[in-house]
Amino acid sequence: MMTAQLSYDAKKKSVLFLLAAAVVVWIIVDAATGGDEHWARVGVRLPLLLTGSGDGWPVTGGFILNVLLSIASMAVATALGTIMGIATLAQRAVIRLPAFLVMNFLRNSPWLVLLFAMLYIIPYEIRVFGMVIPFPPFMKAVIGLALPTAANFSEVIRGAVQSIHSGQWEAARSLGYSTRQIYMHVILPQAFRRMIPGWMNLYALLMIATALATVTGIQDVLTILNTSLAMESERALVYFYLTVLFMFFAYCYPIAVFARRLERAVKGDNI
Amino acid sequence: MTHPEALIEIKDIHKSFGKFNVLNGIDLTVRKGEAVCIIGPSGSGKSTILRCMNGLMPIDRGTIRVGQHQVHSLKTEKAMRPLRHQVAMVFQQYNLFPHKTALENVMMAPIQVLGHDRAEVEDRARKLLDKVRLGHKADSYPGQLSGGQQQRVAIARALAMQPDVILFDEVTAALDPETVKDVLFNIRELVEEGLTCVLVTHEMGFAREVSHHVCFTDHGKIVEDAPPAEFFANPRDPRTREFLGQVL
Ligand SMILES: Nc1ncnc2c1ncn2[C@@H]1O[C@H](COP(=O)(O)OP(=O)(O)O)[C@@H](O)[C@H]1O
Ligand SMILES: [Mg+2]
Numbered sequence: 001m002m003t004a005q006l007s008y009d010a011k012k013k014s015v016l017f018l019l020a021a022a023v024v025v026w027i028i029v030d031a032a033t034g035g036d037e038h039w040a041r042v043g044v045r046l047p048l049l050l051t052g053s054g055d056g057w058p059v060t061g062g063f064i065l066n067v068l069l070s071i072a073s074m075a076v077a078t079a080l081g082t083i084m085g086i087a088t089l090a091q092r093a094v095i096r097l098p099a100f101l102v103m104n105f106l107r108n109s110p111w112l113v114l115l116f117a118m119l120y121i122i123p124y125e126i127r128v129f130g131m132v133i134p135f136p137p138f139m140k141a142v143i144g145l146a147l148p149t150a151a152n153f154s155e156v157i158r159g160a161v162q163s164i165h166s167g168q169w170e171a172a173r174s175l176g177y178s179t180r181q182i183y184m185h186v187i188l189p190q191a192f193r194r195m196i197p198g199w200m201n202l203y204a205l206l207m208i209a210t211a212l213a214t215v216t217g218i219q220d221v222l223t224i225l226n227t228s229l230a231m232e233s234e235r236a237l238v239y240f241y242l243t244v245l246f247m248f249f250a251y252c253y254p255i256a257v258f259a260r261r262l263e264r265a266v267k268g269d270n271i
Numbered sequence: 272m273t274h275p276e277a278l279i280e281i282k283d284i285h286k287s288f289g290k291f292n293v294l295n296g297i298d299l300t301v302r303k304g305e306a307v308c309i310i311g312p313s314g315s316g317k318s319t320i321l322r323c324m325n326g327l328m329p330i331d332r333g334t335i336r337v338g339q340h341q342v343h344s345l346k347t348e349k350a351m352r353p354l355r356h357q358v359a360m361v362f363q364q365y366n367l368f369p370h371k372t373a374l375e376n377v378m379m380a381p382i383q384v385l386g387h388d389r390a391e392v393e394d395r396a397r398k399l400l401d402k403v404r405l406g407h408k409a410d411s412y413p414g415q416l417s418g419g420q421q422q423r424v425a426i427a428r429a430l431a432m433q434p435d436v437i438l439f440d441e442v443t444a445a446l447d448p449e450t451v452k453d454v455l456f457n458i459r460e461l462v463e464e465g466l467t468c469v470l471v472t473h474e475m476g477f478a479r480e481v482s483h484h485v486c487f488t489d490h491g492k493i494v495e496d497a498p499p500a501e502f503f504a505n506p507r508d509p510r511t512r513e514f515l516g517q518v519l
Contacts (some may be wrong), residue, residue, distance in 0.1 A: 171366035174325055175380040175432065176355035179348060185383060189370050 038239040041232060048228060049244065052219045061219025063247050069141055069220065070207040076146035077206070078199070081153030088158055091179070099154075106151035111144075112212050118144035119216055141213035149206050156198035160191035193266050200259035204252040211248070221247070278303045278436060278467050279324065284333030284343075286319060286491075293319050295491035296333070301436070301469060306462040308478040308499075309471045311488030312514060317471040320488070321438040324469070325358040326351040338435060356385060359429035363441040365421040367413040373400065373424045374409040377431045385432070392431070399427040403457050419450025426457055437461070439470040475518060479503050487511045 006014070031039060048054050052061025059065070087099035106114070118140045125134045164187050172182040214222040221244055229240055279301040286294040293316045301307050309317050322328040323335060326342055335342035340354040367376050377396040381387045400406045403423035405416075413421050422442055429437050439458065443451040455477050462468055462481050472478055478485055478499060485502040487495040487510070495502065495511045503519075506512045 165366075167362060167364050167366035168368065170327060171360075171362060171368070173327060173348070174355055174358075174360040175428075176352045176384040177380070178352070181383060185379065186368055190368075193370075 038236045041236045042239050063221040065220045066210040069210045072142045073145040077149035080150035085154035085157030103151045115144035137216040137218045141216045160194040197259045197263035204255045276302050280336040282334045284330045286330050304465045305483040306468040308482040308485045315488040316491045357435045359432050359434035360438045361425050361442050363444050365425045369413050372410050377428045403427050418446045422454050436467045
């Protein structure tokens, strides 16, 4: 009777609360029956997981490296995706069609395969005019993750631009605006608002995908789990993995929630 | 027959979307300072005629002259722009820019398209907002205005371009009855000041009082074109008679 009268939101909240409570109860019970010893190991090694150094300083890897990797990839992906998105909207087919091809290819490639491909395609260093530009694994990971993210972002841009009512184009054209001016002054300022939620969702996905970058050999949190902590007992490793899962969750979930809230706010001012 | 003072001359234009012929030979002349109303059933091609006049839509055949512009020979968007500085358009759905205030909506194009001086444009824009009696709403966003108010801002935006002609496409069709008369009041004022106007409308009373001649479109043709007194009192074409019989 009571639940029938609760709103969907209230129901969702109570389910989430029950789940969280169940997890807490499980942790307490488990700790009381011997788990505390494993949690203690996790506590001791936490600085290593977070920073890649046992003392927590200097930062050489760990979860913070995942965060840095995600930020660097997102920066590259945003720039690349903007170019790709605009190219797929171009009037001239010689620009639009290749952009479409590349975008769809990247969007439909498994991220892990792209990462491996970058590992082998990009050389260790490039010589330009006698200068040697090295390509460390971190750079390869940045590019490998940025490519599919860029392709997805370009689709976000395209969707936002195409969601602008055609009357806006008509009005601007009838006022004598050029196509470039219409994008600059009319379409992009409106589309920009509608892109932000998609961009944030994409960032949360990218952050999760940084775990894949362990294949490039960088000292990210997963590499550290697999190497430095290999001597921990098998039982303790379960606790370590749970901890890492929680780190990703704690970082990404608020972003996703915030994005969803923005999305709802933006939907309100559609015309 | 040429009219030296004819501002718009449309001769035998045809337009089709795929197999569907929207315009089947339209002829229309609008002289400087005239108000011409186009009425006709929905889907008969009224909006298409207006869109062809300012090059929003290319035509398949025929000629359109607006001022010194041969519209049918303008092939690129770029070539259309000088034409569009002279021909403004007001739409049924207002199409204001929702991310800009009313004042900014009016000021944008003269500054960004015509390159006019900002201070001078702001002065002009405020006067135009006063003219449509919305001076007090200058800083409101379109979303904060009623339909009628948005449409009056759209009229001010069109006027800010200092055009030779304004095309009105069913500008009161989406409005509440009470606000319709405010918008019509503003348009009537423009006509009385001698601005050339082409109006697609369903407001028969307005068409009768304001226009210099009235055209009736049916299936992509203008089947009747007469001064309003004659048009409403003695329609010659049976299709006009039938239509007027339904709406009056
Ligand atoms: N861009 C377009 N593509 C295909 N058909 C169109 C397009 N624009 C208009 N039409 C069709 O042309 C016909 C005439 O349209 P329109 O000029 O808008 O009529 P009216 O304004 O008299 O109601 C309609 O049947 C409409 O469906
Ligand atoms: Mg129409």
